[in-house]
Amino acid sequence: MRILVVEDEPDLLRILARTLREEGYAVDEAADGEDGLFKAEGVAYDAIILDVMLPVMDGWEMLRRLRQTKRTPVLMLTARIKTADRVRGLDAGADDYLPKPYDTDELLARLRALIRRTGSVATTSMSIADVSIDFAARKVTRGGSELPLTLREYTLLEYLAQHRGRLVSRTELYEHLYDESSDTLSNLLDVIVSNLRKKIGHELITTRRGHGYCIE
Amino acid sequence: MKPSHSLRWRIQVWHGLLLCVVVTLSGIAAYQHQRTSELRRIDRELRERVAVVLDSMPIISAWARQEREGPSAAVADRLPLALPAVTAALFDPQRNPAFYFIVWRRDGSESARSAGAPSGVPAPEHPAAGELGAVDRTRGVFREAFIFTPPGECLLAGRSTEPETAALREYSHGIITLALAVLGLGLGGGWWITTRALKPLRAIAATAERISEGQLSSRISEPEKDSELGELAAVLDATFAKLETAFAQQTQFTADAAHELCTPLSIIISHAQRGLRGERSAEENHELFDACLRAAKRMHRLTQSLLELAKHDASTDSQQQAPCDLATLVAESVEQMRPATTEKKVTLYLHLTPATCHGHADGITQIVLNLLANAIEHTPAGGSITLQTQADTAHAIFTIIDTGPGIAAEHLPHLFDRFYRADPSRSRSTGGAGLGLAISRTIAEEHSGSITVESTLGQGTTMTVRLPVN
Numbered sequence: 001m002r003i004l005v006v007e008d009e010p011d012l013l014r015i016l017a018r019t020l021r022e023e024g025y026a027v028d029e030a031a032d033g034e035d036g037l038f039k040a041e042g043v044a045y046d047a048i049i050l051d052v053m054l055p056v057m058d059g060w061e062m063l064r065r066l067r068q069t070k071r072t073p074v075l076m077l078t079a080r081i082k083t084a085d086r087v088r089g090l091d092a093g094a095d096d097y098l099p100k101p102y103d104t105d106e107l108l109a110r111l112r113a114l115i116r117r118t119g120s121v122a123t124t125s126m127s128i129a130d131v132s133i134d135f136a137a138r139k140v141t142r143g144g145s146e147l148p149l150t151l152r153e154y155t156l157l158e159y160l161a162q163h164r165g166r167l168v169s170r171t172e173l174y175e176h177l178y179d180e181s182s183d184t185l186s187n188l189l190d191v192i193v194s195n196l197r198k199k200i201g202h203e204l205i206t207t208r209r210g211h212g213y214c215i216e
Numbered sequence: 217m218k219p220s221h222s223l224r225w226r227i228q229v230w231h232g233l234l235l236c237v238v239v240t241l242s243g244i245a246a247y248q249h250q251r252t253s254e255l256r257r258i259d260r261e262l263r264e265r266v267a268v269v270l271d272s273m274p275i276i277s278a279w280a281r282q283e284r285e286g287p288s289a290a291v292a293d294r295l296p297l298a299l300p301a302v303t304a305a306l307f308d309p310q311r312n313p314a315f316y317f318i319v320w321r322r323d324g325s326e327s328a329r330s331a332g333a334p335s336g337v338p339a340p341e342h343p344a345a346g347e348l349g350a351v352d353r354t355r356g357v358f359r360e361a362f363i364f365t366p367p368g369e370c371l372l373a374g375r376s377t378e379p380e381t382a383a384l385r386e387y388s389h390g391i392i393t394l395a396l397a398v399l400g401l402g403l404g405g406g407w408w409i410t411t412r413a414l415k416p417l418r419a420i421a422a423t424a425e426r427i428s429e430g431q432l433s434s435r436i437s438e439p440e441k442d443s444e445l446g447e448l449a450a451v452l453d454a455t456f457a458k459l460e461t462a463f464a465q466q467t468q469f470t471a472d473a474a475h476e477l478c479t480p481l482s483i484i485i486s487h488a489q490r491g492l493r494g495e496r497s498a499e500e501n502h503e504l505f506d507a508c509l510r511a512a513k514r515m516h517r518l519t520q521s522l523l524e525l526a527k528h529d530a531s532t533d534s535q536q537q538a539p540c541d542l543a544t545l546v547a548e549s550v551e552q553m554r555p556a557t558t559e560k561k562v563t564l565y566l567h568l569t570p571a572t573c574h575g576h577a578d579g580i581t582q583i584v585l586n587l588l589a590n591a592i593e594h595t596p597a598g599g600s601i602t603l604q605t606q607a608d609t610a611h612a613i614f615t616i617i618d619t620g621p622g623i624a625a626e627h628l629p630h631l632f633d634r635f636y637r638a639d640p641s642r643s644r645s646t647g648g649a650g651l652g653l654a655i656s657r658t659i660a661e662e663h664s665g666s667i668t669v670e671s672t673l674g675q676g677t678t679m680t681v682r683l684p685v686n
Contacts, residue, residue: 009479009482011483011487011507012479015483015486015490015507016486019486019490019493022493053475079474079475079476079479079482080475099478100478100479100481101481101482101484101485101486102482102485103485104486104489104493105489
């Protein structure tokens with residue numbers, strides 16, 4: 001999952017990005033509304049975390065312009081906690097609204113809910129053959145025992161599972177699983193897929209050579 | 217509101233009482249006037265009749281003969297009993313009203329009476345010597361006039377006043393009916409007038425109530441502007457508008473303050489939570505604590521500024537003000553800020569001439585420090601800041617000129633607003649909270665002084681502080 005964080009407080013931006021990366025998200029950062037809009041329009045993010053009080057272009061304006069072309073899920077993050085502000089944010093096209101100071105766990109849970117809501121899979125868990133995935137706890141079990149997946153392996157499996165039955169191209173995977181600063185070697189995906197197959201079974205993920213991967 | 221406390225009821229009660237008194241008094245006066253004039257008419261008629269009868273009786277000649285022949289009972293007998301027909305007709309008992317007359321001799325015995333004269337009429341007392349004119353008296357329903365002849369006979373004419381009494385009773389009934397009608401009309405009209413006159417008061421009360429319920433934008437909007445209450449409504453409307461603005465400003469200020477505090481709080485909370493979410497390397501822990509500390513210091517600065525502002529907002533005393541030299545205060549402030557200017561490679565030019573003003577030295581120093589810090593912040597490396605002090609007849613003037621990027625004209629009116637930042641691209645973490653200029657203006661106004669700003673984009677900004685000498 002790839003997330004864009006737009007926040008003008010350097011400390012806050014840094015800590016948000018780090019926390020999200022630790023949770024396995026690919027995170028892009030923007031420090032003002034203009035940069036945020038440029039990135040949001042260019043990349044298919046799974047969600048955007050957007051501060052309201054931003055330099056150059058404020059969050060509302062950025063959201064309004066973004067909504068003319070894209071409907072990426074947006075979580076507004078702001079210290080403006082008046083009902084009128086919240087209503088304005090939601091009416092401007094935000095999908096959720098979290099007042100500052102926020103609780104990190106709540107932010108992560110809302111982000112998961114937001115992605116779940118707008119994604120093709122609405123459940124919080126899924127079973128494929130003898131493998132079951134708990135999206136909330138980010139745990140994968142096979143035959144009742146937990147599998148020790150790395151973050152990259154898990155996010156890849158999660159993305160494919162959430163788009164189950166659909167062919168997911170390598171480009172799409174790169175776009176959603178790696179952020180702008182990642183060093184994306186072309187065979188990195190193949191390595192991760194092969195490691196993942198060793199853990200969850202070879203037949204689960206099928207490869208369409210030249211096209212991408214798919215979980216049937 | 218109890219009816220007895222209602223202004224309308226009180227006005228109505230007083231109005232009613234006043235109306236009652238006026239109507240009663242004028243009723244009584246009208247009745248008395250009518251009664252007196254009736255009585256006067258009757259008396260006139262009676263006296264006329266007394267005079268006519270007196271003329272018809274040769275009492276004078278009889279009295280002269282009596283004087284001449286000595287007292288004799290025959291004197292009275294010779295009094296003529298027969299009146300001329302015209303005179304007798306005046307005492308016809310069939311006429312309405314019926315007049316009568318009675319004549320007494322000197323010894324008090326009746327010598328003559330008309331046909332309709334009632335029985336048992338007491339002979340009048342002889343009036344005191346010297347009074348020879350006719351005298352009136354009321355006896356029961358009768359009104360009588362009598363006169364004593366010089367020898368001592370008494371002639372009395374009278375009539376019943378019953379027809380007049382009946383007419384007067386009817387007249388009084390008329391007056392009472394009229395009075396009640398006037399009273400009713402007056403009370404009704406008064407009620408209508410007070411209702412109309414007090415209508416703006418009701419509108420005012422209703423508006424005040426709405427405002428106290430929280431509808432601050434509510435106004436009286438009394439269409440009638442000329443009356444006293446209309447004026448009051450207009451004044452109140454203006455006051456309400458001012459209050460609403462002040463309230464909105466206060467709300468905005470609180471929201472802004474909360475917003476400014478929320479951001480560093482978010483930083484502290486998220487960093488602390490991250491620190492608690494698992495083992496970290498010493499290096500990362502250091503980084504987390506460092507971010508928390510930065511945020512906490514920022515909150516500290518902000519709360520200090522807020523307290524400063526609240527202190528100046530609340531203070532109204534001018535007792536601790538003393539004469540102080542602006543030039544000295546500026547020189548001290550410059551020394552305090554010297555490290556910052558050296559660090560930023562900004563040149564300072566000082567043109568300080570002594571300028572005495574009256575005020576708090578600490579407050580004025582605060583203004584100078586705020587403006588100087590502001591100028592240093594906005595002046596690029598290699599730029600310069602010029603500080604001047606001078607005095608004119610009424611003011612001590614402090615001017616600070618920087619060679620920063622300048623401020624766009626659209627921002628100038630808001631520059632001294634609390635939390636206002638002219639440059640939106642400047643992050644809050646590097647800039648102040650946007651309170652420095654607001655605090656400076658508050659202090660200057662506290663000293664009955666002013667701060668003005670002139671700026672040209674690309675050339676720099678000039679801020680001028682004027683403080684009164686006295």
